[in-house]
Amino acid sequence: MNRAIRLILAFIGTFVWAWAIPLHAQEDLSPLLTPRQFHDMECARLRSAFIRMQSARPLDSEQSDYDAVYYHLTLDVRDFTGRIIYGTSTITARSLDDNLDELILDLCSTFTVDSVICNGLRTFSLTDGLLTIALDRAYAQGELVQVSVTYHGTPCQNNEFPSFSYLNRSWYGRRYPTIFTLSEPFGASDWWPCKNDPSDKADSVRVSIIVADTLTATSNGILESVAALPASSKMFTWVERYPIATYLVCLNASNYAHYTNWYIALNGDSVPIEHYPYPEKLTQAQTSWNALPAMMTFNAQKFGEYPFVTEKYGHTMWTIPGSAAMEHQCNTSFDFAWTDGGHSYDFLVQHELAHQWWGDDVTLATWPDIWLNEGFASYSEALWFEHINGFAAYRNYMFSSAGLRVIDPSGPVYNPGELFDGNTVYNKGGWILHILRGAIRNDSLFFAGLREYRSRHALGNATTAECLADMSDVAGYDVTPYVYAYLYLTNRPQYRVSFDSGELHGQWQTVVRIRQTQTNPDTTFTTRLDLRLTANSDTFRTRVENSTRNERYYLRPDFQPTQLAVDPDDWVLKQITTESLPLTILNNSLADAVEAVPYTDTLYAIGGYGGMRFWSYLGNESGLALSTDGVLSGIPEDGGDFLIIIVVEDDLAGADTVEFVLHIQGILHPPQRLSACLHPENGLLELRWSSVPEADYYRINRSPFVDMHEIDLTFTTTDTIASDTLILGSVTGDSSVKRFYSVTSGQNP
Ligand SMILES: [Zn+2]
Known part of the structure; x- marks a missing residue:
């Protein structure tokens, strides 16, 4: 083929490709994303918001005077050119105060508030992001009050990731508005008036979105109605009847394609999975998102039923700068760039799905508890890969740089502050659960603990302490120590381990010494460590508790080990170096x-x-x-x-x-002062004694050491005993044990 023909064919080929698949220009530029990159990216978004939070005011104290019960948000987003939104937010609130005469909402100050109605027009002020409304009267505790705020303007854009985005996508030569929101953690009030606190979840939310009739709008919950409006417009009304935090309320509008998959709930009910990809991405989405039914089944089996089972789940596609995904309740926003027609991004599909349990159903009580959202969702990625590829794949995922590998310095997982990043909150947060699973070492108990935590806080909020308390209740003991230092302190333990063995009383005795050498002397990790000793084909395993900076363990394998592995299955986040056993006494006890x-x-x-x-x-x-x-x-x-x-x-x-x-x-010294006699005819033990110098009282222990009781010195007593051995002891006034005497039944000692 000559050069001219090749050029013509190349031109035709390019044209056909461009006509048939007018992909967004960004698509070919998107490299394959690893979980680490994704976690870093999600965190960059959260970090920018956190930085904003740190300079922002806390929740206004007067906002604690009411409980948000219901919101109905109606938004007209048709002014795409001017990027002005027109909205009405109606909030129903329950007074928590004896005298609630003012309602304070969060709302971006760039908006113009047109009117506030509460049984008639009310006065209000919008200052520094707070909309203060004078109510028509004082509301007593428990009373409901309803307020409607009508407003318009441009949403706040003071975020690295805007809370409210406009995008022009072209498809078949036409440009389509693409509108979407991303409110986590503080962006909800950038575009609608609300009490913007994750701990006050509204019981339900209704979102009505007015768009041009060429577009489709999606939100949380189920589609209640689509109404035709004048001027070639439509209003889509979605209602979420499960409690929802404001940061999880979403709005999307574009020329989406739409298709439905089905999840079969544990009780056999069919739950729709409603997907809204861009039409140019429909084919890719149908493949890239098709693991969701299996993922939902898996998560339901592990964590309990899908939380919003009477409504739906699904993805609405978006195109966010830098790419992102967000676990909007029932309606995850998923990036077009990560919908490539393959399964490279299944970890993201699972991550956002898992958030429906961890974040949306059980919502963090405060933002320092962020790992309860992100650590859990990240760990759920590893669980999915364990499910489909086996335990080795799970373990590999925990360590892989493409998975949840943790690199030090890593900060405290709880209240990460300035050290907040994917490495700490997502990866190390995921490791918190891996460490707990390893400490509990009983999968049915571990997952029962997760389900218990979930069920106790379902549709509500949870703190880190509550999570650990729930897991502890199911485990049967306090599991907090095993993750405490990882949660609240920095980095990981650095163990220096050594071992050697010698013959003791005709048997091999091995001493293992473990020192914690992390440089912060205040940091001591408590862990459960497997120890594996081997020599040729011999293997000896045991598990020890390590809770001080210098500990030794005496083990008795019936062979002389040549190798020691500490935590060989990597249940603990740690660093290990070996050293020669220093001079060590082999004995761990003395013969009696x-x-x-x-x-x-x-x-x-x-x-x-x-x-x-x-x-x-x-x-x-x-x-x-x-x-x-x-x-x-x-x-x-x-x-x-x-x-x-x-x-x-x-x-x-x-x-x-x-x-x-x-x-x-001890043996009894003369003169004998104690006597005991077991009367065989009635099974009674008779004790007699004279006074013993320096003894304050006598204690009688049955053998074995149960049912201890004291006998007054001045009396002779009889007692029924089950055993024929009795130990009498005299105890001095300072409570240190002085002597014990063995007494055999039927004989005077
Ligand atoms: Zn996440």
Whole structure:
């Protein structure tokens, strides 16, 4: 083929392609997005809003005087050229005050408020984003008040990601307005008057959108009506009958295509999945979004039924600068650039879907709890990949830079402040759940905990503390310590681990030492760590609690291990380096002794260099001595429990110190003052005694050590016992145990 023909064909090919698929210019420029990039991108949006929040006023205190019950927002968005919106927001509120005579709403100050009606026209002022309305009278606690605000103007655009966007998309040579909103976290009042606080969810919201009749408008909930209006216009009215936070209320309008998939709920009901892609993206959307029914089934099985099961779910396409997705309740906004006809962005589809449970149904109580939204949604991505590709894929996702890999420095997950970013809130937030799952190590309990947390706060709000309390209730113990430092402090634990083993009393004993060496000395992580010892084909596994900066563990595999793996399955976010075991005493206990009976036990040490020498701090009363080669021997002089501090040193000034408690079984000294006799005819034990100097009272322990009770010194008593062994003890006034005497039934001691 010659060059001229090739050029002509190339031209024809370009023309046909451009005519048939007039794709948006941005499409070919959009590289494949990794979860990390997505998380960073979502966070950039939130971060810009957070920065704005930090300089903004807190919720006006008087706004706590009422509870938002219902909003009906009617917006005319037809003035695309002038970019002026005309709206009426009717709010029904319940007074929480004895004397509510003023209602304060959040509203961008760029708007002109045309009128406020509350049983007639009312006076108002709009200053610094607060619309203050004088009500027609004082409303008592519990009374409902309804206020309608009519306004117009240009929505606030003071955000890196505008809350209210206009876009001109061309399709088949025509340009179509594309209008959409993105309110998280504080943008709702940029375009409509409301009480803009996530902890005050309205019971229901109705959104009526007036557009040119060439367009379709979508919002939350279900489509209630489409009314034809004069001037070639239509009004789409959507109603959300589940409680909803203001940042989740959305408005979209464009020349969408529309198709429906179906999710079969756990009870067999069919739930529509209403999708509104751009027409030029219809084919791609039908493939890229087609995992949703399976994802909804999976999430429902893991987290409980889809929260808005009597309404719908679905995507409305948008084109946001830099690309984004947003979990608007029942109606996720999904970027056209991420709808490529394949499944590369399934993690995003799952992320926004999971938000319907984590964020929309259970909404963060305050913005510092943001990980309850984003950490949960991000972790749900990993769960989906575990579901379809197995546990190895899940684990890989937690570590992959294309997944939830966490890089230090990472900030506190709760109240991330200036360190707020995808790495901390999304990835490390997701790791919080992974760590909890590893600590609980029982998937049915872990997921039951998630479901319990969800059900206790469904359609409401939750705090971080409530989440952990709910998980703890189901686990049966407090799980908070295992994630506390990750949530409230920085970075991760840096473990230095070492191990060695030696023979002790004819069996291998292995000592594992774990030091936490993270530089912030106030930071101590509490974790549950699996330890795996191996040698050739032998494997020994156990799990230990690590909660101090320097701990040692004594393990007894029946072989001499050559390798140690700490947390081999990576349930804990950590950094590990190994070191040689320093000089370490191998024994973790001393053999029991008996008063007046010759005693010997031998101490050993491992690690260290050159010769070793033992010495100890021994109480005088023990009657024992420790030789430099570790032999503890002698004749114990007295019964009781004795603290013995044993030190070993090596030739390089290495040292190890261990505290032992030596138990010496006491015997009765003459003159005998105690007697006991078990009467076989009635099973009663008879005790008799005379006074014992320095004893304040006697304590009788049945064997084993249950059912302890005290006996008055001045009385003789009888008692029924189930066992034939009794221990009598005398206790001195300072409560330290002085002596124990063994008494055998039927005999005088
Ligand atoms: Zn998210």
